Amino acid sequence: MAPIFIKTVLISESVDPRCKTILEENGIRVTEKQNMKKDELMAEIKDYDGLVVRSATKVTSDIINAANLKIIGRAGTGVDNVDVDAATKKGIIVMNTPSGNTISAAELTCALLMSLSRNVPQAAMSMKQGNWDRKKFMGAELYGKVLGIVGLGRIGKEVASRMQSFGMRTIGYDPITPPEVTASWGVEQMSLEQLWPQCDYITVHTPLMPSTVGLLNDETFAKCKKGVKVVNCARGGIIDEAALLRALESGQCGGAGLDVFVEEPPQNRSLVDHPNVISCPHLGASTKEAQARCGEDIALQIVDMVKGKKLVGAVSSTPLAIASFDFGTACKMSSVLCQQHHTGSMCEVRPFYTCKANKLV
């Protein structure tokens, strides 16, 4: 693959310092500027070949069109904050580091499931207020309960194995990961229609896409067991927020653990303030380990591109590669989201229009 010349990179969020160090060691000038408003970013972005973001920077089409970027690097998994189609039309490569924060997101999901079953945050708050209320916080065991996992990719798989160790039965649904594969992880796959009424707990681990917006809505909540508890550590909106509030108020939903929101931070506080909701400010990837991996991976991936090294892509948004290609071929075919080969993980691939602007292929 022909090398891509990247001399300047803007890091617009708190990314592990290893990212800057690796880029600088490879002759790339790095500027770190956080908390920029949209106008400030629009003005600033003109001077850079590369942009490194996490989830808070909204890389919209007007920002992309105001820039002369060659690459947008997402130090993390979800690229729903990047207008990938607009980037692709300009021949800009969008890459993420999807495996770096898998374990951290899975562990937080498990923490929310455990907190929901035993009211840990509410009890801790009550203790701090000087109370000793043993009756109010009566819980229920996870042992023997049914956990529905919607989205059996990297994180869904790790959640399954951890919750199985608590004696939960794990069932799930994924349109791409084959049932025989998830069966080998101890997850029985079934249709969503079959899944909803069986679950005591439901956790969602899909990307945010048109087909996953509102996966849990008024209609699907009505199909669930009364008192079902739900966790969203994936993306705000996969569980419809208004429907969730209605289900919490009617008791159809017995509790929710939310790490993510449609709007972050949420301006509408009704979910966060609900007594049966426990929430976190999008902390799934916020561990030292995940940040170190994601910061390092994105820098190494950019350096590999600069050096024209072969990157491997896979025509799948799941951990299961249907086929893999060297980066140049993938660009010719359909790839814009690439994962560096040395991490051994797969990448997401989206329809690709042209990369000619960057002479990638």
Ligand SMILES: NC(=O)C1=CN([C@@H]2O[C@H](COP(=O)(O)OP(=O)(O)OC[C@H]3O[C@@H](n4cnc5c(N)ncnc54)[C@H](O)[C@@H]3O)[C@@H](O)[C@H]2O)C=CC1
């Ligand atoms: N809270 C946080 O800080 C973090 C959140 N995330 C989010 O977690 C989500 C999952 O990440 P990964 O497991 O790494 O992704 P992944 O790509 O490995 O897995 C996603 C799975 O969802 C499946 N899927 C797609 N459409 C579906 C549908 N309609 N119904 C059921 N399954 C469907 C895909 O086939 C795939 O197997 C993403 O939204 C990501 O952005 C990831 C890391 C940290």
Ligand SMILES: O=C(O)C(=O)COP(=O)(O)O
């Ligand atoms: O990687 C992801 O998809 C995440 O949601 C993590 O987001 P963050 O990097 O913590 O802003």
